[in-house]
Amino acid sequence: MAGLSPKRNTPSRAARAASQSARGLSREPLTFYRTPLPGIDCSELLHGKLIVIEGPDAVGRSTQVQRLRPWLEELGHAVLDTGMARSALAGKGIRQAKEGNTLGPITMTLFYLTDFADRLENEIIPALRAGFVVLTDRYIFSIMARAIARGESRSWIERTAGFALVPHLVLYLKADVPQLLSRVVIGKGAFDYWESGMDLNFGQDMYDSFVKYQSRLIRVFDQLAKPYGFQVVDASRTADEVFETLKESISRMFEPAAAVSPARKPVAQARDRSASAD
Amino acid sequence: MIEKFMPLFVPQRFQGRLIVVEGIDGSGKSTQLSLLSQWLRLRGYAVAFSEWNSSPLVRETTRRGKKKEMFTPTTFSLIHATDFADRLERYILPLLKAGAVVCADRYAYTAFARDVVRGVDPAWVRNLYQFAVKPNLAFYFKVPLEVALGRILGGRNALKYYEAGMDLELSRNIEESFRIFQGRILVQYEAMIEEMGFHVIDATKSIEAQQREMRRVVLKEFGRTRPPGVLGMEAALGRTIA
Numbered sequence: 002m003a004g005l006s007p008k009r010n011t012p013s014r015a016a017r018a019a020s021q022s023a024r025g026l027s028r029e030p031l032t033f034y035r036t037p038l039p040g041i042d043c044s045e046l047l048h049g050k051l052i053v054i055e056g057p058d059a060v061g062r063s064t065q066v067q068r069l070r071p072w073l074e075e076l077g078h079a080v081l082d083t084g085m086a087r088s089a090l091a092g093k094g095i096r097q098a099k100e101g102n103t104l105g106p107i108t109m110t111l112f113y114l115t116d117f118a119d120r121l122e123n124e125i126i127p128a129l130r131a132g133f134v135v136l137t138d139r140y141i142f143s144i145m146a147r148a149i150a151r152g153e154s155r156s157w158i159e160r161t162a163g164f165a166l167v168p169h170l171v172l173y174l175k176a177d178v179p180q181l182l183s184r185v186v187i188g189k190g191a192f193d194y195w196e197s198g199m200d201l202n203f204g205q206d207m208y209d210s211f212v213k214y215q216s217r218l219i220r221v222f223d224q225l226a227k228p229y230g231f232q233v234v235d236a237s238r239t240a241d242e243v244f245e246t247l248k249e250s251i252s253r254m255f256e257p258a259a260a261v262s263p264a265r266k267p268v269a270q271a272r273d274r275s276a277s278a279d
Numbered sequence: 280m281i282e283k284f285m286p287l288f289v290p291q292r293f294q295g296r297l298i299v300v301e302g303i304d305g306s307g308k309s310t311q312l313s314l315l316s317q318w319l320r321l322r323g324y325a326v327a328f329s330e331w332n333s334s335p336l337v338r339e340t341t342r343r344g345k346k347k348e349m350f351t352p353t354t355f356s357l358i359h360a361t362d363f364a365d366r367l368e369r370y371i372l373p374l375l376k377a378g379a380v381v382c383a384d385r386y387a388y389t390a391f392a393r394d395v396v397r398g399v400d401p402a403w404v405r406n407l408y409q410f411a412v413k414p415n416l417a418f419y420f421k422v423p424l425e426v427a428l429g430r431i432l433g434g435r436n437a438l439k440y441y442e443a444g445m446d447l448e449l450s451r452n453i454e455e456s457f458r459i460f461q462g463r464i465l466v467q468y469e470a471m472i473e474e475m476g477f478h479v480i481d482a483t484k485s486i487e488a489q490q491r492e493m494r495r496v497v498l499k500e501f502g503r504t505r506p507p508g509v510l511g512m513e514a515a516l517g518r519t520i521a
Contacts, residue, residue: 094340105368
């Protein structure tokens with residue numbers, strides 16, 4: 002049956018990682034982190050750009066995406082913006098599941114991955130094939146961070162989410178818990194059940210739980226930053242200042258032969274069996 | 280290559296017992312599991328049942344995906360894993376902790392067979408189900424393709440799109456597609472017998488003979504009397520069962 006399944010990427014991972022960091026020219030095809038999606042020919046994905054905005058809840062990701070889109074369009078790029086739980090397949094199901102109180106941590110992780118896979122295959126990849134700039138509010142890293150913060154094994158989720166494309170740029174909006182707290186109070190004015198990790202009851206009330214859960218999330222994002230090549234953006238500044246930094250990073254990515262440091266596959270992945278959290 | 284050193288499942292350390300049945304459509308596994316559960320109940324065991332693809336949480340999404348033919352091999356695999364995770368987290372694990380005998384009609388092995396036929400990477404889908412609990416007993420109902428097809432085709436309602444593997448574009452004829460699809464799944468199951476340590480039941484034998492064999496294996500595994508920690512029905516029924 003070997004002919005039916007896509008070939009696994011067995012050649013030296015170090016070699017692939019090296020070819021990754023040598024990228025920078027805009028005509029390099031995108032690659033998958035680990036396990037190629039069946040039926041996708043990466044050599045068709047030459048012209049599009051995949052830009053990821055990541056970071057914890059309430060850090061200001063969506064505000065930035067809203068501003069980046071018209072800016073990119075003004076520069077003449079066609080833009081697709083996408084984000085979590087927006088898939089035609091699973092978006093509605095996830096929203097309904099979150100209204101109840103019986104969504105287990107593994108179920109939640111896999112439901113979000115289903116949503117991600119549907120958007121990757123039916124929105125992101127077709128847009129990249131057509132030469133769009135894809136701007137995505139969160140990627141696999143939020144799904145991974147939430148899973149790891151809830152005690153699931155890092156090696157399990159890294160392998161499971163390994164069908165994701167390696168983006169051109171991962172911009173990690175970094176802030177600390179007090180900054181997130183002030184945004185929650187000013188923004189929504191109330192704590193969200195899931196953003197506070199109340200499903201696992203990290204604390205006595207929503208505030209306690211939010212602090213503990215978001216601290217864990219930030220710690221996990223920080224751990225992922227280096228192996229996955231995040232560009233860390235200080236999000237404690239004003240939205241205008243953050244926007245300026247994001248524009249600079251994205252502009253640099255568009256310079257034809259610029260020595261950009263692309264997002265990369267985790268360097269340590271060949272050894273992650275021994276280093277996994279489980 | 281499957282990485283053998285990765286543990287396939289989480290060890291079953293709970294008080295209860297987990298029994299699963301596997302096999303292609305028309306192998307007769309559901310009939311046998313139902314007979315076995317009834318027999319276990321009569322012997323005083325508290326028995327629970329869980330079926331593949333039956334989580335209420337995921338049902339609407341699966342229904343939408345199937346109706347509109349939206350699935351790719353990857354999303355098909357992931358939504359079934361989500362369904363499985365929901366049943367495991369919400370139902371199977373708490374019942375095993377309580378000491379019940381949980382009987383599952385299909386388990387992760389179904390995904391290992393079907394999803395791989397759809398083109399999903401075998402190592403990826405095995406990793407996907409790593410959170411599953413290792414069953415105490417896994418029965419595989421071994422049946423030649425033509426026998427199983429004879430039980431399914433003609434008799435039942437019309438075949439459905441994904442059930443017949445129509446998404447693989449094996450044939451325009453739904454019955455022909457079903458034949459090829461089931462044949463390929465059968466190959467995957469047969470290759471798994473040793474890897475997974477299945478108890479193979481010869482599903483061409485009479486229903487009675489198959490059931491005798493299953494009960495023999497269960498008695499060998501459980502012993503003649505109910506093991507300590509395994510939940511009985513006395514409390515529920517208010518009397519002792521011999």
